């Protein structure tokens with residue numbers, strides 16, 4: 001298993017490492033500058049043996065006006081994990097596609113395009129529908145998308161609800177139930 | 188494709204002798220066949236119900252593999268917009284008379300998904316529900332209780348959601364088309 005120090009040195013040789021988020025043997029999670037992301041990923045695959053792209057995920061950091069993209073790579077020979085995170089500006093977010101390098105990335109990117117509106121130029125299938133059918137609104141996973149407002153506008157107000165204090169509500173009804181306990185109490 | 192279903196407006200059934208209708212209702216109430224179809228989390232509680240522990244076949248309730256042979260559609264929880272389209276299709280392919288049993292708070296008022304961008308809040312606006320069973324999710328005992336209610340309704344001749352659906356098809360269609368942006372079903376699909 002590759003120790004994390006060597007892995008870190010290798011990442012540092014291609015990218016500006018902004019922060020080491022977590023490290024242990026065979027596991028390294030770093031955040032790097034977004035401009036180095038593509039070269040760093042290619043290098044990890046071609047030179048360090050991280051052949052498997054497990055996941056691309058996004059966190060919407062709306063307070064900073066950024067999307068944080070996280071790429072999880074695995075080396076199948078020794079099962080070590082390399083996780084690279086990078087921040088991209090939120091408005092008009094454009095991220096280089098990986099579909100040439102990992103065909104599986106095409107599907108991940110399609111999902112992120114639909115759910116967050118991130119543009120991956122070069123990914124031919126990103127405009128195809130992934131989960132939603134005929135979605136016309138803002139991408140629903142962006143945090144500035146108001147799901148409650150959408151739900152009311154689209155599906156109508158829900159029916160009014162009655163609230164019961166459980167103690168009182170159950171207390172009222174408990175007399176209607178015959179339980180073994182009530183018999184014992186009477187005797 | 189269009190040769191595979193009838194695409195004309197559904198007609199009202201021929202009128203029937205009252206006494207004969209009573210016999211029909213009795214027979215229907217005691218052999219409820221359910222489409223084997225589950226949505227949402229509620230379908231989990233149907234497994235113990237139709238296997239040996241709670242054994243719903245002792246009440247004459249059985250699962251059918253195709254909607255064409257079934258009388259009851261159980262909507263077992265939240266419905267996403269995408270699933271609604273399939274459920275409408277399944278419901279309309281069932282033969283009259285047919286009944287809908289809706290499980291869980293999600294079908295009643297959206298439940299814990301009331302603010303989701305993708306799930307309906309009130310099922311009754313899109314399909315005619317005969318019996319609601321509350322709970323999140325309802326226990327098998329509650330579902331049996333609900334079926335008891337449905338049987339009583341059928342025997343009393345009050346389980347007429349399917350007639351209501353046929354008579355108010357335009358209203359239901361409007362509501363359905365409002366939430367399903369990509370409407371590619373035939374207009375009548377029975």
Ligand code: SF4
Nearest residue numbers: 228264265291292293
């Ligand atoms: S009512 Fe509860 S159990 Fe049923 S579908 Fe909704 S969340 Fe799931």
